[in-house]
Every structure is written in structure tokens, then in C-alpha cells.
Amino acid sequence: MLVLLPPSETKSPDGDGAPLDLAALSTPELTPVRERLVGAVVRLAADPPAARAALGLSPAQDVEVARNAALCTSPTKPAIERYTGVLYDALGIRTLTRAQRARADRRLAVGSALLGLVRAGDAIPAYRLSAGSALPGLPTLRALWRPVLGPVLAASGELVVDLRSGAYQALAPVPGAVTVDVLSERPDGSRTVVSHANKAHKGRVARLLATTTAEPDSAVRLRALLRRAGLHVEHDGGTALTLVLPPA
Template identity: 30%
Template sequence: MIILFAPSEGKRKGGECPPLQHDSFLFPQMYQKRMEIVAQYEAVIAEGEQEKLCELFGVKDPKEYERYRLPFLKAPTMRAIERYDGVAYDYLDFPSLSSDAQSYIERHVILFSNLFGPIGAGDCIPDYKVKQGSKIGSCVPEKEYKKDFSSVLDEKIAGEEILDLRAGFYDKFYTPASRVTTLKFLKEGKVVSHWAKAYRGIVLREAASARIKGIDGLLAMNIEGLVLEKIIETKTKKEIVYNVC
């Protein structure tokens, strides 16, 4: 199966892996396409116009973007699943997983970066910051990646069950050609919004720990704090609804 997962705007600093190279990413044949967008990102930074930088990074204090000035050809990298630092990743707690569970995530999870597009969880990326929904120079990354990468994603995912744990915004990067399974979380009858990130992290952690092979494996799991309420099925989607307790 394939699990689709969202990134986080927060990132951990540093890294011990080499700078970006041709085989750094899933789909190495698309490396140049990514680098065209990266070149625009680095051009905005090099230009140094404060208003554009604050918009790109989603910050108000110019000092906050000093850490992003190091060119990517020199910047150290770390695995994407460890680079991202936010609610979902806190609850996933990747470093504490067993080596088998970590390997499962690296094999099965595709992340959607606001700068690099669809990447493997184990792909090594540098520290960067792009506010969700921001343009990068003249580029609208979600549109560019959807246009250029949908066919290679469809080819990779063909025949696999898909668990889509992304936030809704990341549908703009890729809409799977085949049927997907999504999750919804309810608390006291109301849809959980912000804290849904935490529960997605929990579900991914439990799925990796159990090394599930498909959606039936997910449904068979007893996940602490979540109770299966119902399953809603349409031609394009299976939605699993959990009550948070």
C-alpha cells in the first residue's frame, strides 16, 4: 500500500547527509523539474527583498529567514520524515519507532513538500521554508507539481491501496487516479480540524508499527483513543470515520 502524508511548515535545523544531488529524491528522472522551482526559490532569497521573503516564508521578522540563505548545493540534508517538525510529526515520533517500523515508513510513505513536491519519506532534503499556498517567484508550486508529476505518481501507485492522510490543501498537488481511503475524526459529533494532524500522526505510527499491508489491516487495529464510528463509501473514496474518546 501507499500512504500519502502532508509536510509541516516547521523544520528541524542541520543535517548530516550530503547536499542535494540527482538521486536525492523519489523519481530521479524528474530532478530537473524540481530544480527549476528550487532555482526560483533561491533567486527570491538572493534578491533579498524583505516583503517577498516575509511572504514566501510566512514570517514578520527578517532575522527569522537568515538560516535559509545557505545555497542548497552546500546545505546539509536529513531524511524528510525527520526534517519536518509539527503536530503530526510529534505524534508520529519517528525516532522512537523500531527499525522495522521506520523502514516501513520509508518504503510506503510519500510526502508532499511545498518546495520539492512529492518525495519519499526517506529522501534527504535541506532546511527550507515555504508558507503553504505561497508563490515561489512566478511559480505556483502546487499547480506545477500536479501538472508535471501526476503521471509518474499514477504509475508508481497503480495497483496499490492508497491511504490518504494529507490535509485537504495537498489535494492540489495530486489527485490519485484510483480509489483512496481517507480518515475523518469526530469529537462530540463535531469534526476535529487542527488536532486532526495529531490523529493522522498517531494512525501513521500505529500502521507502521503493525506494518499493515492494506486497509483491512488498518480497520483491524485497535488504536488507543479512537473508536470506529462508520465507513462511508463512494466510487472514488472510502472514508473511515473515527470518534475521538
């Protein structure tokens, strides 16, 4: 089972690993595009106003531009510890046992606008680049990633659970992947998407899938696993699951 997570805009700034080594990252098929994007991001950071415009940043966020300038020299840490925020707080990677962490490292991967896909243990620096960013002089990120990342994901040979946000799914859709939508049910029975709850519950789903000893191989079996964990999950017969949160 491969569980695809969305990245986060916020990232832990620390690390004690050696500088970024693109050749050491998993999925070497992605190396040429990674090299192209890393080079472009570093060059762009030399012009802070242009970098702000391309990345949608304000002058108060120039620390993000500085991180991009140091992409090739700053310390790294495992990708699953680099990303932060609501989803990653709920995942709680640092609270796992050694055996659970080993399973998580095998199963979890993060979609990345800069690096395409990083496995949990891949050593990466802090950076700033979003799926919707447009880098001067380059095609769109979707045009760059889809031809190389799409085939990699399609050929994984295992059940793919795609928890990425829509913008990152668009970079490289995975045919047949199981998706999970999170809806909050109101007292009147109507349902709505709540961003914070969506991220938190996807983080909890990711934790469950990262640590379970089960190996679901279909949407039906995945739904059964989630329901055994006490979640209200609906399945319409396709590859989309809906996690319904009860009224508060």
C-alpha cells in the same frame, strides 16, 4: 501501501548529510520541476523583502529566508526526521525498532511544495515553501506539480492513504486514495474538527500504518485494521474514513 503525510512549516534545522542532490531523490520524474523551484527559491532569498512577501514571513523569520538561500549547500537529513510538529511528534519515528523503521521507510512519503514528494529516507535540507506560496515569475505550485506528480501518485500500484491537508491534496489529487477525517464528538453528540487533535491522531494513524505487518488493500480492510487498534472509525462505503474521538 503508500501513506502520504503533510509537511510541516517547522523543520529540524540540523543535519549531517551531504548537500541536496536532486538526482538522488526518489521519483526522478519530478526532477525538472524540483530544479526549477529550488533555483527560484534560492534566487528569491537574495531579496529578503521580496522573499518575506512571497512566503508570508515577518522580519523576525529571516532565518527561514537564510535557510532558503543555503538550500544547495546546507546539510541534509532523512525527510521523515526533517519535518517536526504535532503530527510528527505523534508518529515518533525515532522510537521505532529497526524492523519498524524499515517498513516506515518503504511506506511513508511527505507531500512537499518544493520537492513534490519525498520518501521517508530522502535526504533533504531545511527550507520554507508552502502549498499556497506564489513565487514571482512562476505559475502556481498547483499548475507546476499537478501534471507531473498526479500521474506518479496515480500509478503507484498500491493502496494510497492520503493524510495530506487539503492544500497539499490540491497540488496532486490521488483518485481512489483513502482519506481519513478526524472529528471530535461533543457530549451532545455533535461533532467538530479540532486542528491539534486532527494532527496528533493522524500522526498516530501514520505510526500504526507505518509499522503494521498487515498490508490492507482497500478502505474496508484499512478500517478493520484501525478498529482492531481500538479506534472508532466509520466508513460510508466510499474511500473516506472518519475517525471519531469520544467526548473528553
